[in-house]
Amino acid sequence: MTSPAQQTLFLPFENGILPPLDDGARFLAFGIEADAALEGAWKEALAIVQPFRPAYLKLGRAGFHVVPRLEGDVLFDGGLMLLAKHRGRNEQWFADLLSRVAPGGTIVICGDKKLGIGSFRKWAGKIAEAEDRLSKNHAVVFWMKRPAGLPGEAIEALYPAAKRVDGRFHTAAGMFSHGEIDKGSALLARHLEGRLSGAVADFGAGWGYLSAECLKYPQKITKLDLYEADFEALEAARGNLSGLAGNIPVSFHWQDLVSEPLTAIYDTVVMNPPFHEGRAADISLGRAFIAAAARRLKSGGRLLFVANRQLPYEATLKSLFRSVETLEEGQGFKVVEARR
Template sequence: MKTPLFLPFTQEILPVPQTGEHLIAYGLQEVPETGWQPHLEIIQPWRPDYLKLSQAGFNTLPQVQEGQTYDGGLLLLDKHRKRNENRLLHLLMAVKAGGRVVVCGDKVSGAASLRKWAGQFVPAADSLSKNHAIVFWLRVPEKLDKSILAQRQNTGTRIDNRFETLPGMFSHGRIDTGSALLTRFMPDILEGAVADFGAGWGYLSACALENCPDITALDLYEADYDALQVARRNLANIPSSVLPGFHWQDLTREQPHQCYDTIISNPPFHEGRAADVSLGQAFIRCAARALKPNGKLLLVANRHLPYETILADCFRHSEHLAQENGFKIILAQP
């Protein structure tokens, strides 16, 4: 289903961009109509959507270009309230005075409450509803104290005064219970060239650098560009002779370019709001192809996820090392 985000333009409530006008867009997952191609700079840190949009010919970037200004802005909301707020605040700072910011979301993404929240800075000019979604738009005023907007941006949550995490990331503000369980088994198993599949903000890799003396190389693979940049910062101050590599890749579609002695992973099992066991299965297939002949996959998963069949198909041997607190630790060898 096409997003109602563009509805105010198709219904001619708002004027479509004119030649030379450029809008910045957050949150787009589906490819817009081709007429928008010359006008959009799409910010999409999620690798699968980035590839889809860029391959369709749209100017797509994984992160904003600081200091750029735009004639307008678009925001498609997701389920992460603080990230939505941050993006809206950035649009209000980046869009020129007189430009419009158009926001779209449903009840789950909190569109109505975000509209009310935004009213403390700029009142909504108008809105419309369709298919359980709300679209509202704001006009950036001539006088807007952008220093106040900058102060209101959520800069994330630090864990143990050392790990940075940002809204919208997996395990924001906390160490995932399954990942913590996995780290107990890493020192005895990790050796040689190691890869972290679905590295997130870098917790498993940080523990590997600190507690696994037999590793000689470490590569982090992550589809969320923002999380990968946070992982880079989280690992920067760990004293180690191993220099980590950081790879923005969608492992369900893009295979690593080398093979490893050990792979660690806490694979994702959600696509948006829906559980999707095929994501973890794709990670397992990818790991089987990326391991050296005598390599090892050390995996943590929710206990209910049915990975045993795919493990039996892809690996010569697999075993459960532990089952605790709703998680299972699996060791597999090709």
């Protein structure tokens, strides 16, 4: 079932406020989900950018044309955007729409009121004045024409600046822990020495901080595999780890650890598992990561992970691992070692 905000996104077309699609029209879309209601003309018209692997997989299975990142220089007749929870990524998507929609083409943007659609509409309106708006399903949709004669430098100025972390890591808006080292991950990193061995995997690797910390102990590691569902974060990790691995083979996997099975076997898994689906806490994600680690660890293999102290993972750990030890609690986190 699609979100109420996505239903609202298409209301101007359904209500006849905006004209129906022309034959052969192509619309660039950001952030939308698979939707059985988008059959026929819309399904053919949409080119969807979706960097989040679970949503990307659902769109692909439903037969939509979807890519994780925009490539090439094709112009589109119009654009659609469903606000994500990260303001910076929304700003990036809006700039991409201005770059890729032909002058005079319609751009339609919608978002849940809780995601700040009101303030985003005011910000976007400084670049292109909205023609109109409507509100339904606790969401607001507004639309505009892509201005003609918009200078390229004005569009470039809309892209949020990338942030360097610790003088060595590239991060960008929308990624987990954008612009800073996550406190929980930093706490876990203090316990890696003497506990890493053999084939190592980083589950939910983000932009690569924990993997970089693992590579500080090359004499203990035979290979390192990174798994991450956010395509942009994984590409950042690829750059951030460049030059750090020496002779250690490092591989990068854009993968949903919840729905896509792994085949490799590991001696050590490190992770700072996610516990949010959208804006809501969902501890089943962390439990799924723990179960995935248990399936792919050798007998005697070690899981090292950090989590918010209040998250109840102990029962899952004890049911899947031979021994479980809390190495440290502090700053609202707990660092746990579990052995198969």
